Amino acid sequence: MKGCFFSFEGPDGAGKTTMIAKLETFLREKGFAVLSTREPGGVRIAEAIRSIILNPDHTEMDGRTEALLYAAARRQHLLEKIIPAVEAGNIVLCDRFVDSSLVYQGFARGLGVDEVLQINQFAIDGYFPSLTIYFDIDPKMGLERIQKNKQREINRLDMESLSFHYKVREGYLKLAERFSERIVTIDASKPVDEVFAMTVTAVMKQIEGR
C-alpha cells in the first residue's frame, strides 16, 4: 500500500520535534512503517546546505539567496528520501517543509509568498504533503521553551528579532486560512499530552481516510 507524507510546521519552539518523536513511536506501535525526517536537511547534500544557511556567522546572507538555498535543499531531500519512502509504503513525518519557506522567507522576510511559492514549485513539482499540522504558539513562549532547553543550538534564524518571529506566526495563520484543505491548526501552548492527543486525532483521520 502506498504511504503518505505529512509535514509539521510552527514557530521555533512550538513543539514540532517533540510531537514527531511521540507520533513515530505511537504509529510504529500500531504497526505502521514510519520514517521521520527534517528540513533543512534530511540527506547529505541538504544537510551541507543547512550548515551554510544556519551558520550564525553568515550575517551577510541575502534573503533571496536564503530562499533559493532552502529550496535547493528541499529538492534533494524530496527526491532522495521523501518520495522513495512514500512509494515504499512509509508514513513520512517531516519536521518543516515548503510552508516554512512561504512563511519565513515569503512573508516574514518580505520576499512575497507567491514569489517563494514559485521558486518552490520548481523544487517540488507540486509534491505537497497530504496533511500539514501547524502548531500555533506565541513566539515568545516558543523561544522561552528553547532557551530553557540548553542542549539545542541557537541558530541564525533564532537570533532574529522578536518582531520577526511574530511575523512568522502571522504568516502561518494566513497560510492556514489559504490552504485550509491541507493545513490543520493545533494550539501548541497546551501541555504536551493535550497537544499530542490533538495531533493523533488529525493524523489518524488522514490515515484512515486515505
Ligand SMILES: Nc1ncnc2c1ncn2[C@@H]1O[C@H](COP(=O)(O)OP(=O)(O)O)[C@@H](O)[C@H]1O
Ligand atoms: N506542549 C509543550 N509544553 C511545554 N514544553 C514543550 C511542549 N512541547 C515541547 N516542549 C518543550 O519545548 C522545547 C522545544 O520543543 P521542540 O519540540 O524542540 O520545538 P520545535 O521543534 O518546534 O522547535 C523542548 O524543550 C520541548 O521539550
Ligand SMILES: Cc1cn([C@H]2C[C@H](O)[C@@H](COP(=O)(O)OP(=O)(O)O)O2)c(=O)[nH]c1=O
Ligand atoms: C525549512 C525552513 C526552515 N526555516 C527556518 C526555521 C528555523 O528557524 C530554522 C530551522 O532551524 P531548526 O533548528 O530546525 O529550528 P526548528 O527546531 O524551529 O525547526 O530554519 C526557514 O526559514 N525556511 C525553511 O524553508
